[in-house]
């Protein structure tokens with residue numbers, strides 16, 4: 238049994254930190270938690286949608302609420318100081334994780350989507366106008382696609398889409414043709430949540446900068462799964478979500494180069510983000526607080542840093558190696574099954590997910606049947622409707638992997654897919 | 663067995679693989695199309711009424727989608743033959759799940775009821791009670 242021996246870390250030890258992985262499913266979906274009829278082991282392969290949360294991170298949330306819950310930046314009392322320090326230091330941890338200079342380059346947001354909107358509103362609405370263009374790719378998640386599309390409509394800027402080749406890669410000739418001296422922003426997904434493609438962000442960054450444009454990488458699927466360094470990539474902005482990387486929901490981050498964030502006006506106004514307010518006017522707090530108006534997600538921010546500590550303990554290069562191993566294994570096994578169409582590049586050149594369709598079985602039917610075998614996958618358009626239109630399909634099934642997934646779980650997926658295929662044959 | 667396999671009992675698979683009343687009518691009184699964009703389910707229903715426009719005389723449908731939406735439309739098309747228009751209006755979600763004879767998981771209900779919604783909306787448009795530009799969209 239060769240593949241398991243290649244695990245780059247002790248997967249069983251990691252699994253022990255995620256009690257949810259031991260739960261049984263199959264009962265009544267209207268009553269959360271285990272109940273009558275729940276007798277099938279869970280095989281959770283929907284990590285690109287959201288990952289599970291390990292005990293140390295859950296403990297961090299509970300420690301905060303039990304021990305030092307207080308508002309940040311507002312109190313002189315000890316609890317507020319403890320909360321403020323932990324919340325601020327969480328920014329340092331996130332900054333370190335992606336190679337940013339410091340906390341002034343990391344704005345906490347609700348998620349990737351909000352980070353994208355922050356730049357679109359604070360920078361895009363101000364800077365874009367008729368004659369300008371923004372270059373996206375055809376494989377953008379709606380988080381970036383819809384955002385720039387609507388900002389384009391409001392400002393009169395043209396929004397362009399780099400072609401995706403039949404192999405599921407960006408057509409870099411098309412990119413070179415689309416990015417011109419009127420391009421103000423290139424906003425491209427780092428790892429596609431549908432195709433699994435790892436896009437050449439550094440190359441795109443160079444192209445963008447050669448034309449005086451900025452580059453924004455959507456790191457929602459890359460930051461959780463591989464080492465990402467903003468300096469190495471050469472990006473001006475990077476967005477990612479805590480809930481896809483062992484953290485809680487309600488927290489994400491925008492990395493922005495300090496001078497750019499500095500020049501941008503706030504996008505939300507209110508408390509916490511101001512320095513001095515009169516009836517006539519206001520001045521803004523330092524970075525990053527200028528962009529964090531109102532009481533932030535304090536427990537979530539602190540837990541986000543705990544999630545990063547957890548991943549750092551494993552080591553991001555080893556996380557990537559594990560993802561690669563599982564993605565390649567899943568790709569090969571699904572392909573060997575027959576009657577399965579897989580989207581995107583070959584198994585050894587992708588992030589940790591595989592989207593596919595089984596001949597004659599709608600993805601939703603497939604997902605319903607897999608659910609009977611305890612196998613949780615995503616079925617639908619994965620928030621890439623235009624890409625699905627381009628591929629000529631309405632929906633696809635997607636299995637996505639994380640640090641706690643095993644080869645045996647992929648075998649369970651493949652067995653269940655076979656059953657579904659045969660049921661519909 | 664959980665909901666999933668139950669949902670795919672023989673009857674549903676049979677209607678999915680061999681849909682009844684699949685196709686178009688020569689001279690329908692109304693035609694309507696509806697969709698669930700995120701599923702990609704699309705159903706087009708054509709209905710012919712009697713002279714008094716009180717009773718459904720013939721139904722044909724075409725469509726593309728998951729087994730639940732297609733089987734439901736197929737079974738519904740059989741039920742609609744000879745049904746009073748008033749009774750079509752009164753069909754609710756429970757009637758559809760009863761017709762399907764299986765438990766439908768909460769996330770799949772909109773698949774199951776798409777055909778019914780298309781027929782009902784088409785009928786309302788025909789009577790002038792709904793804007794003809796309204797495309798049935800259960801996710802709107």
Ligand SMILES: Cc1ncc(COP(=O)(O)O)c(C=O)c1O
Nearest residue numbers: 348349350378380430455457478
């Ligand atoms: C590539 C990509 N971008 C953006 C998002 C949006 O993330 P969130 O919903 O956390 O804002 C996702 C995940 O859903 C994604 O996969």
